[in-house]
Amino acid sequence: MRAVGSSIPRVDAVDKVTGLAPYPGDIDLPGQAWMKIVFAGVPHARITRLDVSRAQAAPGVIAVFTAADVPVNEYGLIMPDQPVLCGPGSTPQAQIVRWEGDHVALVVAETQAQAEAAAKLVAMEYEELPVVTDPFQALEPDAPLLHPEEFPFPYGQRDRRSNLLLAYRLRRGDVEAAFAQADVIVEAEYRTQAAEHAYLQPEAGLAYVREDGRIEVIVAGQWMHEDRAQIAHALGLPEEQIVVRYPAIGGAFGGREDMSVQIVLALAAWKTGRPVKTVWSREESIIGHHKRHPFVIKAKWGATREGKIVAAQMDVTSDAGAYAYTSTKVLGNATLMCLGPYEIPNVHVDARTVYTNNCPSGAFRGFGAPQGHFAAEGQVNKLAAALGMDPVEIRRRNALREGSILATGSVVPAGCTALDVLEEAARRAAESPPEPPVTLRTSLDASRRRVAQGRGLALSFKNVGFSLGFPEHCHAWVEIHGEAEMERAVVGCVGADVGQGAHTVFAQFAADALGLPVEKVELRVEDTDVTGSSGSSSASRMTFMAGNAILGAAQRALQAWEDEERPARAEFVFHPRPTTPYDPQTGASDPNITYGYCAQVADVEVDLETGHVLVKRLISVNDVGKAVNPQQVEGQIEGAVAQSVGWTLLENFVQENGRAVTQRLSTYLIPGVADVVEEIVPVILELPDPQGPLGARGMAEMPFIPTAPAIAAALHDAIGVWFDELPITPERVWQALRERQP
Amino acid sequence: MSSKVMVSTHLNGQEVTFLCEPRQTLLEVLREELGLTGSKEGCGNGNCGACNVLLDGVLVNSCLVLAVETDGRTVTTIEGLTPPDRLLPLQQKFLEHAALQCGVCTPGFIVSAQALLEQNPQPTEGEVRRWLAGNLCRCTGYDKIVRAVLDTAQSLAGDPAQDSAKEVGR
Numbered sequence: 001m002r003a004v005g006s007s008i009p010r011v012d013a014v015d016k017v018t019g020l021a022p023y024p025g026d027i028d029l030p031g032q033a034w035m036k037i038v039f040a041g042v043p044h045a046r047i048t049r050l051d052v053s054r055a056q057a058a059p060g061v062i063a064v065f066t067a068a069d070v071p072v073n074e075y076g077l078i079m080p081d082q083p084v085l086c087g088p089g090s091t092p093q094a095q096i097v098r099w100e101g102d103h104v105a106l107v108v109a110e111t112q113a114q115a116e117a118a119a120k121l122v123a124m125e126y127e128e129l130p131v132v133t134d135p136f137q138a139l140e141p142d143a144p145l146l147h148p149e150e151f152p153f154p155y156g157q158r159d160r161r162s163n164l165l166l167a168y169r170l171r172r173g174d175v176e177a178a179f180a181q182a183d184v185i186v187e188a189e190y191r192t193q194a195a196e197h198a199y200l201q202p203e204a205g206l207a208y209v210r211e212d213g214r215i216e217v218i219v220a221g222q223w224m225h226e227d228r229a230q231i232a233h234a235l236g237l238p239e240e241q242i243v244v245r246y247p248a249i250g251g252a253f254g255g256r257e258d259m260s261v262q263i264v265l266a267l268a269a270w271k272t273g274r275p276v277k278t279v280w281s282r283e284e285s286i287i288g289h290h291k292r293h294p295f296v297i298k299a300k301w302g303a304t305r306e307g308k309i310v311a312a313q314m315d316v317t318s319d320a321g322a323y324a325y326t327s328t329k330v331l332g333n334a335t336l337m338c339l340g341p342y343e344i345p346n347v348h349v350d351a352r353t354v355y356t357n358n359c360p361s362g363a364f365r366g367f368g369a370p371q372g373h374f375a376a377e378g379q380v381n382k383l384a385a386a387l388g389m390d391p392v393e394i395r396r397r398n399a400l401r402e403g404s405i406l407a408t409g410s411v412v413p414a415g416c417t418a419l420d421v422l423e424e425a426a427r428r429a430a431e432s433p434p435e436p437p438v439t440l441r442t443s444l445d446a447s448r449r450r451v452a453q454g455r456g457l458a459l460s461f462k463n464v465g466f467s468l469g470f471p472e473h474c475h476a477w478v479e480i481h482g483e484a485e486m487e488r489a490v491v492g493c494v495g496a497d498v499g500q501g502a503h504t505v506f507a508q509f510a511a512d513a514l515g516l517p518v519e520k521v522e523l524r525v526e527d528t529d530v531t532g533s534s535g536s537s538s539a540s541r542m543t544f545m546a547g548n549a550i551l552g553a554a555q556r557a558l559q560a561w562e563d564e565e566r567p568a569r570a571e572f573v574f575h576p577r578p579t580t581p582y583d584p585q586t587g588a589s590d591p592n593i594t595y596g597y598c599a600q601v602a603d604v605e606v607d608l609e610t611g612h613v614l615v616k617r618l619i620s621v622n623d624v625g626k627a628v629n630p631q632q633v634e635g636q637i638e639g640a641v642a643q644s645v646g647w648t649l650l651e652n653f654v655q656e657n658g659r660a661v662t663q664r665l666s667t668y669l670i671p672g673v674a675d676v677v678e679e680i681v682p683v684i685l686e687l688p689d690p691q692g693p694l695g696a697r698g699m700a701e702m703p704f705i706p707t708a709p710a711i712a713a714a715l716h717d718a719i720g721v722w723f724d725e726l727p728i729t730p731e732r733v734w735q736a737l738r739e740r741q742p
Numbered sequence: 743m744s745s746k747v748m749v750s751t752h753l754n755g756q757e758v759t760f761l762c763e764p765r766q767t768l769l770e771v772l773r774e775e776l777g778l779t780g781s782k783e784g785c786g787n788g789n790c791g792a793c794n795v796l797l798d799g800v801l802v803n804s805c806l807v808l809a810v811e812t813d814g815r816t817v818t819t820i821e822g823l824t825p826p827d828r829l830l831p832l833q834q835k836f837l838e839h840a841a842l843q844c845g846v847c848t849p850g851f852i853v854s855a856q857a858l859l860e861q862n863p864q865p866t867e868g869e870v871r872r873w874l875a876g877n878l879c880r881c882t883g884y885d886k887i888v889r890a891v892l893d894t895a896q897s898l899a900g901d902p903a904q905d906s907a908k909e910v911g912r
Binding site for chain 1: 763773774779780781782783784785786787789790792819820821824829833836837838839840842843844845846847848849852871872874875876877878879880881882883884885886887888
């Protein structure tokens with residue numbers, strides 16, 4: 001049997017089921033010290049004085065570091081707009097706290113308890129500054145300014161007198177003329193909330209100075225070469241001076257794409273010469289890392305009587321929070337994805353992302369596509385309802401297909417399978433009509449319960465790989481050992497296995513290409529010294545990018561093997577076809593390498609007395625091109641759907657005046673095993689992507705995307721109410737049921 | 743800093759004596775003093791179950807138990823549950839069913855499910871779901887975990903010689 005396409009167990013499964021797999025917090029080094037990071041605790045202030053003398057004098061304290069100790073006191077994945085440490089002693093902009101999770105001091109002590117005790121003795125004197133937490137208020141001329149300072153901005157000129165971080169626009173055709181011709185127009189405003197990744201492993205790490213004089217940082221991230229670059233920048237050291245190592249990673253979902261403990265650990269180890277460890281509590285994790293962007297999307301769409309969508313006008317605003325993180329990239333995706341996977345001849349999108357004093361927003365599974373599709377699919381479902389048309393039929397008449405032109409003016413990449421996933425979802429749904437209600441778990445008295453049932457459908461697309469002109473690439477090498485016969489192979493590729501199973505997939509691709517059993521493939525995946533950048537485990541890119549890189553390297557290594565080299569070794573850097581950035585005026589571009597497609601059908605049951613929503617069944621049809629490991633692909637679908645049902649019905653990261661309210665897993669609720677979905681039906685289609693390795697396309701974000709609009713449509717089917725704001729909590733449903741009654 | 747207390751515990755089949763501060767949780771002592779890092783701190787306040795262990799055979803969140811409370815009692819962690827030279831049938835089923843992704847919640851799920859199978863060797867799906875309601879997983883969507891537990895129960899019923907449930911709290 002070929003290795004690709006086989007559901008072999010994960011390469012790390014034995015270590016994980018026995019508890020032996022080492023995560024960053026599980027690793028100790030002799031002589032290590034502990035670090036406690038002091039958070040600002042205020043959302044907007046100018047620090048006038050930071051008194052660390054009492055902390056320095058506390059028992060066991062080795063050192064306390066402040067802004068003055070950071071060689072280059074700035075960082076950021078896209079632009080360096082964030083101080084490593086806030087406070088006096090470095091740049092004027094570093095004196096300003098813009099978010100309660102800003103770091104102000106690092107206390108390094110002999111024990112964790114000593115570091116924590118001393119951290120409480122750091123005294124911060126500050127002038128409070130006015131706080132702005134609403135992106136629309138932040139755009140007002142008199143709003144408090146978050147970033148009047150100058151920093152390298154990669155999108156041309158930035159207006160430093162505004163909190164506008166970036167705006168995009170798409171223009172195609174003439175929407176006004178098209179609305180005038182439309183038989184039906186629907187308008188709505190969609191709102192989505194901030195959401196927390198809640199990976200089970202809070203941030204942790206360990207840094208030390210190696211015998212060769214380089215700083216090694218052991219941490220859980222998503223892209224080790226990017227971590228290395230940001231650490232080196234802030235420490236004012238060449239990148240070669242830094243080694244980043246990833247042990248087991250306890251989930252990421254985008255939440256480890258930006259720096260948390262990386263830079264400060266390296267700084268503390270470098271300055272003290274000691275191994276330095278830090279482990280965040282759950283509360284520190286929730287306060288201290290970014291969230292999914294809240295969006296407000298105002299939508300106006302028109303269609304003909306025949307169900308042809310003729311115009312879409314969208315006004316999109318996202319709350320970037322206090323620092324840029326990946327907000328500009330998320331905005332880039334949302335600008336296109338808010339139109340859904342449809343060919344619409346007349347389009348007018350204005351999209352913007354805005355600084356506020358909220359927790360920074362950033363990457364989270366789907367990267368702007370879930371929010372965009374919540375609006376787009378809501379609009380399509382409303383048009384279908386207004387026209388009295390089947391939701392499948394209206395999508396048939398408008399969905400992207402081979403040769404379709406996107407709103408950016410470019411042709412959708414070959415291998416467009418929006419219609420295929422749609423038809424399969426429709427077929428599966430027809431085969432399994434909703435079951436009659438049996439019991440509802442929330443009801444105290446089953447005989448008296450009143451429920452309504454409904455079914456809803458949504459369709460989605462999502463880019464694979466980084467977008468809009470990013471120079472995408474992925475390094476890998478393959479080494480074949482043996483004499484007359486191939487005995488084993490070694491694969492070097494440092495894509496992060498954040499839990500999604502990337503390393504297993506690497507081994508499967510190599511084994512498949514070389515004709516070796518998977519057990520004969522050894523992986524070198526551990527640190528930045530192994531190979532060049534393999535890029536980020538995000539944007540559903542790792543299978544696609546690393547698969548192509550490993551296949552390329554394997555092919556060259558096989559040639560070397562034929563040429564009698566022993567061991568036969570070859571490197572390969574995969575470069576996918578280039579993309580281009582949006583034109584600032586029209587949005588014209590070739591935005592993405594390729595896409596993955598997903599359609600879902602949700603069956604819900606609503607308790608008419610409590611407003612409780614139960615998702616009875618969710619059919620998720622995903623075209624993955626080629627399922628490298630079908631069982632792991634199913635796991636991605638099931639996990640994505642569970643997360644998305646949480647986002648749709650349950651989860652809400654609440655902030656009040658720039659302070660996190662839901663700081664624990666007891667107040668920030670994520671789905672448990674008894675919650676929310678009774679049955680997830682993962683359906684895998686394998687329609688090859690012409691650019692994919694053996695046809696594979698990225699898939700791990702895609703099944704997150706249509707869930708919310710499918711559930712919203714099912715709720716409309718059940719009780720006749722459109723829910724345009726997430727999360728759709730029992731309170732909101734109950735309120736809507738009350739308002740519905742005459 | 744408070745003075746330390748001497749605690750003697752029957753831990754994973756061995757008598758273990760350690761010094762701890764009265765404020766220290768069992769989880770902290772397991773991880774930081776005894777080097778048993780299979781139990782994970784996912785929340786530190788009993789919401790996630792990643793630190794679950796057995797205390798006198800009863801399932802507990804080790805982050806909610808003070809280490810001094812374990813004096814004279816029996817503690818079994820994921821390390822103690824795992825046989826030295828093989829996997830438990832339950833662990834094998836987790837592996838076969840791909841019932842894990844990032845793996846941080848996995849030891850807690852194994853400990854919890856093993857405790858269930860000891861009490862109730864043939865649980866229904868509803869019983870499995872209710873029992874595991876104290877364990878959070880952010881990766882899998884839970885379905886494969888539930889299947890792994892049910893399949894373990896089924897295979898043990900078919901092969902009583904392999905009954906591993908007796909190993910719990912041994």
